[in-house]
Each structure stands twice: as C-alpha cells, then as structure tokens.
Amino acid sequence: MGILDRFLRAAHFSGGVHPDDHKRPAADAPLRVMPPPARVYVPLVQHIGSPARAVVAVGDLVKMGQRIGEPQGAVSAAIHASTSGRVVAIGDIVAPHPSGLPVRGITIESDCRDEWCELEACDDPFALDPAEIGRRVAQAGVVGLGGAAFPSAVKLSGGLGARVELLIINASECEPFLSCDDRLMRDRAAEAVDGIAIMLHATGAREARIGIEDNKPEAIAAMRAAVAGQARIRVEVIPTRYPMGSEKHLILVLTGREVPAEGRPSDIGVVVHNVGTAVAVRNAVRFGRPLVSRIVTLNGACVREPGNVEVPIGTLAGEVLAFCGGMRGDHDGPARLLLGGPMTGMQVPTLEVPVIKGTGGILVLDAAEVGEGDGGPCIRCGDCMRACPVGLLPLEIAARVRAGEVDKAAGFGLADCIACGCCAYVCPSRIPLVQYFHHAKGELAARARGTQRNETIRTLTRAKADRIERDEREKAEALARRTAASLAAASEASAAVEKAAAGTNEESGACA
Amino acid sequence: MSGRELFMAAPAPHAHVGADVGRTMRRVQLALLPATLFGFWIFGWPAVNLFVITVGASLLTEVFCERLRGCESRLWDGSALLTGWLLALSLPPWAPAWIGALGGFIAIAIGKQVYGGLGQNLFNPAMVARVALLVSFPVVMTHWVAPLPLGSEGAPGFIEGLRITLGVVPVPDAVTSASLLGHAKTELSRGMDLAQALDAAGGTLSAWHGARPGSLGETGALLLLLGGLYLLVRGVIRWHIPVAVFAGLALPAAVAHAIDPSHYLPATTHLASGAVVLGAFFIATDYVTSPNTASGQLLYGLGIGLLTWIIRSWGGYPEGIAFAVLLFNALTPVIDRYCRPRIMGRTRRGAPIRATQGSAE
Ligand code: SF4
Ligand code: SF4
Numbered sequence: 001m002g003i004l005d006r007f008l009r010a011a012h013f014s015g016g017v018h019p020d021d022h023k024r025p026a027a028d029a030p031l032r033v034m035p036p037p038a039r040v041y042v043p044l045v046q047h048i049g050s051p052a053r054a055v056v057a058v059g060d061l062v063k064m065g066q067r068i069g070e071p072q073g074a075v076s077a078a079i080h081a082s083t084s085g086r087v088v089a090i091g092d093i094v095a096p097h098p099s100g101l102p103v104r105g106i107t108i109e110s111d112c113r114d115e116w117c118e119l120e121a122c123d124d125p126f127a128l129d130p131a132e133i134g135r136r137v138a139q140a141g142v143v144g145l146g147g148a149a150f151p152s153a154v155k156l157s158g159g160l161g162a163r164v165e166l167l168i169i170n171a172s173e174c175e176p177f178l179s180c181d182d183r184l185m186r187d188r189a190a191e192a193v194d195g196i197a198i199m200l201h202a203t204g205a206r207e208a209r210i211g212i213e214d215n216k217p218e219a220i221a222a223m224r225a226a227v228a229g230q231a232r233i234r235v236e237v238i239p240t241r242y243p244m245g246s247e248k249h250l251i252l253v254l255t256g257r258e259v260p261a262e263g264r265p266s267d268i269g270v271v272v273h274n275v276g277t278a279v280a281v282r283n284a285v286r287f288g289r290p291l292v293s294r295i296v297t298l299n300g301a302c303v304r305e306p307g308n309v310e311v312p313i314g315t316l317a318g319e320v321l322a323f324c325g326g327m328r329g330d331h332d333g334p335a336r337l338l339l340g341g342p343m344t345g346m347q348v349p350t351l352e353v354p355v356i357k358g359t360g361g362i363l364v365l366d367a368a369e370v371g372e373g374d375g376g377p378c379i380r381c382g383d384c385m386r387a388c389p390v391g392l393l394p395l396e397i398a399a400r401v402r403a404g405e406v407d408k409a410a411g412f413g414l415a416d417c418i419a420c421g422c423c424a425y426v427c428p429s430r431i432p433l434v435q436y437f438h439h440a441k442g443e444l445a446a447r448a449r450g451t452q453r454n455e456t457i458r459t460l461t462r463a464k465a466d467r468i469e470r471d472e473r474e475k476a477e478a479l480a481r482r483t484a485a486s487l488a489a490a491s492e493a494s495a496a497v498e499k500a501a502a503g504t505n506e507e508s509g510a511c512a
Numbered sequence: 513m514s515g516r517e518l519f520m521a522a523p524a525p526h527a528h529v530g531a532d533v534g535r536t537m538r539r540v541q542l543a544l545l546p547a548t549l550f551g552f553w554i555f556g557w558p559a560v561n562l563f564v565i566t567v568g569a570s571l572l573t574e575v576f577c578e579r580l581r582g583c584e585s586r587l588w589d590g591s592a593l594l595t596g597w598l599l600a601l602s603l604p605p606w607a608p609a610w611i612g613a614l615g616g617f618i619a620i621a622i623g624k625q626v627y628g629g630l631g632q633n634l635f636n637p638a639m640v641a642r643v644a645l646l647v648s649f650p651v652v653m654t655h656w657v658a659p660l661p662l663g664s665e666g667a668p669g670f671i672e673g674l675r676i677t678l679g680v681v682p683v684p685d686a687v688t689s690a691s692l693l694g695h696a697k698t699e700l701s702r703g704m705d706l707a708q709a710l711d712a713a714g715g716t717l718s719a720w721h722g723a724r725p726g727s728l729g730e731t732g733a734l735l736l737l738l739g740g741l742y743l744l745v746r747g748v749i750r751w752h753i754p755v756a757v758f759a760g761l762a763l764p765a766a767v768a769h770a771i772d773p774s775h776y777l778p779a780t781t782h783l784a785s786g787a788v789v790l791g792a793f794f795i796a797t798d799y800v801t802s803p804n805t806a807s808g809q810l811l812y813g814l815g816i817g818l819l820t821w822i823i824r825s826w827g828g829y830p831e832g833i834a835f836a837v838l839l840f841n842a843l844t845p846v847i848d849r850y851c852r853p854r855i856m857g858r859t860r861r862g863a864p865i866r867a868t869q870g871s872a873e
Contacts, residue, residue, distance in 0.1 A: 248856065260858075261858045263864060336526055343527065345526065347524075373530075376586060376589060377632070378631045391855045413858075416855050426529045434523055
C-alpha cells in the first residue's frame with residue numbers, strides 16, 4: 001500500500017448520520033437455520049428488472065433448487081424452489097411491498113424433506129473461464145444480497161463492459177438493527193473469503209478490499225483470520241457511519257476516489273459486491289447450488305428472541321417471527337413492521353409477506369425505536385443539508401417539490417439523491433423529505449415517458465405528413481414531368497422544325 | 513397480530529434522531545435565561561413588566577393570527593415566545609407598556625405571520641419590530657436608564673414599577689442616561705475627543721460586566737456569551753455566523769482605531785457594547801433568515817459585522833446591528849443561491865467529474 005493510497009484512504013464523505021445501531025444482542029446470538037415451513041410463497045420478481053416466467057404447473061412435484069422461474073430479459077434472475085414438495089398454486093400472493101398489493105408467485109407445499117435436485121458441482125472454480133462462472137452464477141439466480149438485488153452475474157462477468165481493477169466487498173452493514181452480514185462473517189468467514197477469491201477470478205480484478213465498519217470487531221477478527229494467506233484480499237476497517245454501505249460512499253472511503261455523477265463504479269475500475277453475495281456465488285460455482293435461502297435478521301423491541309436466521313426464500317415473515325419465539329407479550333406492542341433496515345427498509349402491512357432474496361431483516365419496532373413525534377413546517381435549520389452525504393440541499397429540493405416545481409427541484413440535484421434518508425432522519429420538523437423526493441422523481445420519470453410518447457407521436461405524425469407531402473410532391477413532379485415531357489416533345493418538334501428552318505439559314509449563311 | 517390494519521404505511525426512514533423544533537427553541541431560551549435574569553436584577557421591576565408584556569403580546573398575536581388563518585396552533589413549539597423574548601431584550605428596559613405590546617404585535621403579525629408563519633419569513637421578526645419602533649418612536653426607544661439593581665436605594669418597587677411601565681408616572685430624569693455607544697456618538701458630534709469622552713463614561717470595562725445603561729440584551733454581554741457557547745456546544749448553532757460577525761466588526765474597527773483613535777472606538781468597545789453578542793449568537797443565527805451553508809454563513813456574518821461597524825461609525829444611529837441583520841436577511845436568498853455545497857460526483861459547477869479509470873491504487 002503506497003503512501004498516496006494511505007493518504008487517499010483517509011478521505012471520507014461529508015454528511016451522514018450516526019443512528020443508534022441496535023445491533024446487539026441480535027448480532028451476538030448464534031446463527032440458526034430454519035427448517036422448511038409448510039408452504040413457501042416464492043414471488044417471480046425478487047430483483048431489479050423484469051419478472052421471471054413460471055416454468056412449472058400446479059400439481060408438479062419439485063425438488064429443492066429446481067428452477068421454477070425462467071429469467072426474462074437482460075436484467076433478470078432465475079427463481080428456484082426453496083424446498084421440495086408440490087406446486088399448489090401459481091398466482092397472486094401478498095407482495096413484500098408497502099402497498100400490500102399482490103404479486104405473481106409460486107406456492108409450494110413442502111414435503112419437509114428438503115431434497116435437492118441434481119446439482120452441477122465443480123471442484124476447481126479457478127480453472128473455469130470467467131464467462132462460465134458468470135453463467136453458473138446466473139443459473140443459480142444469485143442477486144446482490146445487500147438489498148438492491150441487482151442480478152450478480154451481470155456485474156461479475158464484465159457485463160457492464162468495463163475493465164475492473166478493484167473488487168470491493170461491502171460488508172459495512174451500516175443500517176441499524178441489521179446484523180445478517182455480521183453474523184455471516186463470524187460464522188462463515190472461510191466461505192465468504194472463498195467466494196471473494198472466486199469473484200476476483202471472475203472479474204479479473206487485481207485485488208479485493210473488504211470494508212467492515214468498526215462496530216463489528218468479531219466479524220473483523222474472523223475475516224482477518226480467514227484472509228490470512230490470501231495476498232490479494234484485504235480486510236479494511238472503516239468508521240461506522242450511515243450510509244457507509246452506499247456503493248459510492250464505500251468506494252470513496254476505501255479508495256479516495258469519487259464515482260462520477262450519472263456514472264457507475266465500473267467507470268473508475270471498481271465493482272462492489274455484498275459479502276453475503278460472495279457466499280452465494282461460492283455455493284453457486286462450487287456446488288451448483290441456487291440461491292434458495294438467505295440470512296435474515298429478526299430484531300426490534302417487540303421480538304422475543306432477536307437474532308439471525310437462515311430462512312428459505314418464500315417463508316412468511318410471520319413464520320420466521322414465530323421461529324424466533326414470536327412477539328414479546330410484556331411489551332407496549334409494535335409500532336411498525338419493516339422489511340430491511342429502518343433507514344431504507346419498507347414498512348409492510350402484514351406479517352403474511354414472504355422473505356425474498358433481498359430481505360435482510362424483519363424488524364418489529366416499538367414507538368420509541370421508530371422515534372415517532374409531531375411534525376411541523378421547515379424552519380430552515382439546515383440539519384438536513386449537513387446530514388446529506390451527497391451534498392444536496394434537501395430543504396430547497398423539498399420546498400420546490402411542495403410548490404409543484406419539480407423542474408426546479410431537479411435543478412437542485414434531485415437526480416443525485418440516493419434516498420438514504422439521512423435528511424429525514426435528522427429533520428426536527430419531521431418532514432417526509434425522502435417521500436417528497438420519491439414523488440418528484442416519479443413525476444419526472446412520468447413526464448419523461450410522456451415527453452417520449454409525445455416525441456414518438458410527433459415523429460410519427462411528422463413522418464406521415466412528410467410521406468403525404470412527398471407523395472404529393474412526387475405526384476406533382478410526375479405530372480410536371482409528364483407535362484414537361486409532352487411540352488418538351490412538342491417544343492422539340494417545333495425546335496426541329498425551327499432548326500430545320502434555321503439550318504437552312506445557317507447553311508445559307510455559312511455559304512454566304 | 514397479523515392483521516393488516518395494524519400497520520399503516522409510513523415512508524422511510526423509520527428512525528429519527530429525536531430532535532424537534534420545540535427542543536431547539538427551549539435550548540435557545542435556556543441560553544437566554546441567565547442574561548435575562550441579570551437584566552431583571554439590574555433594571556428592576558419595570559424591566560420585568562416590559563418583558564411580560566412583550567412576550568404576552570407576541571403569544572396573543574400568534575394565537576390571533578393562527579385563528580385568522582385557520583391553521584393548526586403551533587404556539588407550543590416556543591417560536592413565538594422566543595421572538596417576544598428577543599424583542600424584549602432589545603428594548604429599553606423601562607420602556608412603556610404600549611411599546612412592548614406594539615412591538616410584540618409587529619414582530620409576530622408583520623414580521624412573521626403575513627409571510628405565512630414559521631419558516632416563511634424573510635426577516636427576523638424581532639428585528640423587524642425593533643427597527644419599526646426605533647424609526648417610529650426614536651425618543652422613547654433611546655430612553656435608557658442607569659442600572660438600579662433590585663432592592664438598591666431608589667429602585668422602584670413592584671407597584672412603582674407597574675406605574676412606570678403603564679406610563680402613569682414618567683421615568684425620573686435622574687436615572688435616564690445615554691448608552692455607551694450613544695454617548696460616544698453624541699460626544700463625537702460635539703467635536704469631543706473620543707478617548708476623553710470614554711474615560712469620562714467609565715471606559716469600556718463596564719460594558720463587559722454589564723452594569724451600565726442599555727437594553728436587557730446588551731447589559732449581560734458576558735452571560736449572553738456564555739449562553740451562546742452553550743448553543744454551540746449543544747449544536748443548536750454553529751460557529752460560522754457568530755465568529756464572522758465578530759470578525760466583520762472587530763477587524764475594521766481595530767484598523768480604524770489604530771489609524772485614528774480620536775474618532776474611532778476600539779474593537780473591544782465595539783464587541784462589548786450594544787447588542788453585538790446578542791445579535792451574533794441569537795439573532796443573526798436565526799435559522800429561517802440566515803444562509804444554510806458554511807461559506808454562506810461566513811459571508812453573511814462578515815457582512816453584518818462590517819455593516820454594523822459602518823452604521824455605528826458613520827450612520828445616523830449609535831447602534832446598527834438590527835439594521836445590518838435586516839439588510840443581510842434580505843440578501844440571504846442571494847447568498848444561498850451562490851453558496852451551494854458541491855454535489856458528490858460533480859464539480860462545483862454541477863458537471864459530472866471526469867472518471868479516472870485505471871489503477872485502483
Ligand atoms: S432539517 Fe427539516 S426543518 Fe431543518 S432545514 Fe431541513 S427540512 Fe427544514
Ligand atoms: S435522501 Fe437524498 S437528499 Fe436526503 S440525505 Fe440522502 S441523498 Fe441527501
């Protein structure tokens with residue numbers, strides 16, 4: 001590590017917040033593995049991109065790991081059965097979404113045997129071609145497990161079309177309450193490092209840096225031990241600050257370099273994967289095992305036994321909660337049920353929503369944890385601005401959005417907002433800033449679509465007008481040509497006559 | 513427990529730092545308390561009466577305007593109380609009741625509510641009221657009294673104080689006096705040498721411990737400084753505005769005084785007199801009417817300090833901080849437009865930064 005590098009890594013981002021992390025005691029409880037529930041409800045879309053297409057029928061018997069959803073389009077991921085049993089329904093299930101609206105999914109009744117289908121193992125992943133690794137990862141339906149659920153194969157196999165120099169492993173886990181990555185690193189460090197080595201091979205990066213926030217000493221120790229002997233993989237301890245887990249911020253802290261706005265990490269030769277994803281990649285490449293389960297943190301004051309559980313995808317949140325002893329009886333009662341962390345996670349209306357690949361946590365928070373309180377008008381205190389890790393002026397953007405001036409809001413950098421929630425977290429007036437920004441972004445997107453449609457209509461109309469005009473012009477020209485031709489013929493004839501006459505003259509002249 | 517009616521959708525984040533507007537206001541009020549109590553002590557009952565009337569008028573006006581606008585009452589966030597409080601601190605302590613009442617009304621009705629209430633106003637409401645009173649009633653507004661601590665000989669008792677406040681009896685001539693800055697200005701205009709004039713007035717020293725004529729808010733400068741430091745420590749305000757105000761005032765004052773001490777007051781006198789401390793920590797820092805970014809705040813503070821010095825040195829009024837604050841309140845939107853933070857991944861001008869593809873080292 002060069003001196004310059006050392007210096008650059010002292011770089012940090014401005015803004016950010018320090019919410020109470022609430023990670024313990026859940027983080028310290030040993031990881032538990034949940035047996036298959038009686039039924040799993042597997043949504044066909046669990047990732048960014050187009051939904052998968054069901055390839056089984058009601059009544060089919062499926063094995064665990066069998067493909068039941070075929071990816072559609074470039075950014076999509078395959079879906080696999082997370083238990084063995086019978087397909088009992090294909091249709092609407094409650095989506096893990098705030099609306100509680102249904103989504104298409106496959107319901108499997110488990111035979112409780114968890115019989116794997118035949119898997120394509122590989123003894124030496126490092127002998128595989130990177131493209132082949134990408135194929136296997138895609139086959140296994142691996143998506144980023146950090147929450148965004150971007151199909152991992154696209155990022156792994158150079159699908160973004162850039163040369164990758166540095167692989168960054170996001171193990172910061174900056175969201176309060178969540179400890180699934182922490183627990184994974186403590187209990188499965190060797191697997192994670194193996195996965196990272198495979199990712200290094202697949203991406204062609206020269207080295208990997210694992211960024212872990214300094215509030216996870218046990219995970220740091222475990223990973224340090226596991227990377228011993230791996231010259232190209234390094235554990236980096238980074239300060240605890242939200243949103244450290246944002247790709248661009250993590251890159252800034254680890255490399256001192258900024259990803260250009262409107263750009264991607266690959267533009268500066270970096271690719272970022274979550275540490276949980278590394279384990280999923282390993283399982284996919286070494287054992288051909290699809291992503292059919294994930295570690296979920298159960299936490300919040302209302303949970304009787306907070307901790308981390310490895311859960312089959314499609315298990316209902318309520319059953320995971322029940323596995324953790326259910327709700328505490330001696331408590332005021334829950335104020336909010338969340339999937340994911342409190343900063344960016346979503347509130348869901350019911351416990352009857354399935355765990356999907358991107359679900360890092362099921363939180364049942366009480367009113368104190370949610371920090372409920374009364375709101376008011378903006379007093380321009382500027383706290384939101386100081387908390388914003390991107391350097392935006394949330395108060396100004398919000399004022400424009402409130403006034404319905406989304407264009408002006410865009411002029412204040414709305415598009416650069418990463419929806420981290422720091423601004424709303426600190427706002428003394430509890431203005432739902434992030435909600436405003438989502439709304440405005442939605443409106444701009446809708447408007448862009450509208451403009452595009454109008455543009456298309458205009459182009460088509462213009463094309464039609466052009467065509468009509470052209471037809472008419474051509475008709476007119478043809479007519480003109482015909483007239484001209486007949487005229488020409490006529491004039492030619494007369495010219496010939498004249499010429500003949502003149503010729504006589506000329507000739508006579510010439511003779512003169 | 514799985515009933516879906518149990519959980520109503522709320523937007524992320526689902527956590528909060530715990531601050532609210534009321535807490536901020538309470539902290540500012542706590543910071544003002546020592547200086548205010550000190551002021552009560554040295555100026556006696558009339559000062560207490562005036563304070564109660566000013567604050568009461570502010571609160572009543574707030575309630576009245578909220579009724580009129582038909583909006584939810586925000587009285588309990590303490591912002592109207594704070595406005596009235598700051599105004600009371602900037603008035604002559606023995607001013608008659610109607611000044612306080614009128615001031616409270618102007619501050620809230622004209623300074624704040626006509627703009628749409630909390631957070632919408634362009635100017636600091638207390639300063640709007642103070643300046644309106646000053647230009648309308650210059651004699652009453654510059655009628656200072658010498659300190660006459662509670663219980664000391666000649667200090668009015670409660671009843672006597674009430675009669676003074678209500679204007680039943682006039683303020684006895686014996687106790688009226690000029691403030692330090694006013695004194696300096698008068699002496700200067702009479703062609704006196706400043707150094708001598710100040711010596712005669714007891715120098716600058718008395719300015720710091722506060723036992724001298726002036727408004728409630730200028731006498732307890734040290735206590736206000738303490739309160740300001742408390743606000744800094746608590747994170748209610750940041751250092752940029754106060755420091756810039758002090759620098760903007762002290763630097764030109766020091767230079768001018770070094771060049772011509774007979775015409776220009778020394779920097780220490782400037783800092784210690786008038787409402788500089790009150791203004792720098794409690795008025796210029798008003799969230800609503802000051803710039804947001806650090807650079808904007810520095811610019812704004814320097815401007816206020818400099819303008820205060822200019823008004824004091826050459827203007828028609830001995831004290832200029834209220835005017836300076838109002839002027840820079842008006843400039844705040846402009847300052848905010850030009851002082852914006854850099855957006856991550858972009859240059860200062862807003863273009864995406866260049867990708868430096870290549871070595872990750
Ligand atoms: S934090 Fe809230 S009240 Fe303060 S400036 Fe931002 S939006 Fe306004
Ligand atoms: S949500 Fe957007 S505006 Fe708010 S702090 Fe995060 S990046 Fe800044």
